[in-house]
Amino acid sequence: MSLNFIEDTRIDPNNLHYEWIKQATLYAEWSERHVNAIRDRDLLKIKVDAYCARLGNKVRTNWMHLGFDKKPTEAAIEAYVGMDAEFLEMQKKLADLNYNINLFQAARQGLEHKKRSIEGLERLHLAGYYSSLTTSPEGKDTQEQHLYGTMSAELRETMINRANKE
Numbered sequence: 001m002s003l004n005f006i007e008d009t010r011i012d013p014n015n016l017h018y019e020w021i022k023q024a025t026l027y028a029e030w031s032e033r034h035v036n037a038i039r040d041r042d043l044l045k046i047k048v049d050a051y052c053a054r055l056g057n058k059v060r061t062n063w064m065h066l067g068f069d070k071k072p073t074e075a076a077i078e079a080y081v082g083m084d085a086e087f088l089e090m091q092k093k094l095a096d097l098n099y100n101i102n103l104f105q106a107a108r109q110g111l112e113h114k115k116r117s118i119e120g121l122e123r124l125h126l127a128g129y130y131s132s133l134t135t136s137p138e139g140k141d142t143q144e145q146h147l148y149g150t151m152s153a154e155l156r157e158t159m160i161n162r163a164n165k166e
Helices: 013-061 074-082 085-126 137-165
Strands: none
Touching: 013 074, 013 085, 074 085
């Protein structure tokens, strides 16, 4: 399973049966990635909230040892938590997970569009769009000249063979 959803949304119009068969599997795979990313993000949010609460309690109880001159306000506690290296790393991971969620959602939307495109190509195929050739008058003349030229050569060869047999 590729991680490049653009490749997964491409359609080979010469293999619509294959594209149709693999469509459901691709959609399921990208959907699973999407829900897993949401779960991972939600679990990380729980960890971030718990970390912030612990750090905030630490500041509230040990504010003198942490360099505060007086009891910190909630804004000062939030600023302290916001500068914490581990908190910032967790925030970066949250941003990455949100990016993945958006990417997987885009993949699912792309696969929905692919499904509709396959259905449209199927309707065109059933309507005979791919079965009949249209040629210009010049092209038709060229085809007839080639056909008659080939027939004439074969006819001459047949006549020569018959004459040689007699």
